[in-house]
Amino acid sequence: MATEVIDTKAKFIRGFSDKTRLQILECLKQNEKTVSELVEELQGNQSNISQHLSCLKGCGLIVGRQEGKYVYYRLRSEQITEMLNLIDLVFEQVGNEVDKCDSHLY
Known part of the structure; x- marks a missing residue:
């Protein structure tokens, strides 16, 4: 596989x-939300949440729509929801190993 494709996939997975x-992403699985709603739900600060939203948008995982003065964010597609659900299923199988992993190559 071409290096450019692997690099792009790595960015997506990031x-x-x-x-x-x-x-x-988990918050957006059920319905779209504004930055303010995400800040409240995650007990974060607006600047930090906005930076992460920008990253998620840049990775193609979420989209936003403007309505008046608010931007509503949602997962880009049902496949993203399915991917999050699949991660949960795989994690159920490997969670103990991941928890014990001493290798921190990230």
Whole structure:
């Protein structure tokens, strides 16, 4: 596989690799939300949440729509929801090993 494709896939997967971004994705599984709603739900600060939303948008995982003065964010597609659900299923199988992993190559 071409190096450029692997690099692009790595960027895409990076969207899932941060705790805050993963929390945002989980929050958006059910319905769209504004930055303010995400800040309240995640007990975060607006600047930090906005930066992570920008990353998720750049990775193609979420989209936003403007309505008046608010931007509503949602997962880009049902496949992203399915991917998050699949991560949960795989984690059920490997969670103990991941928890014990001493290798921190990230």
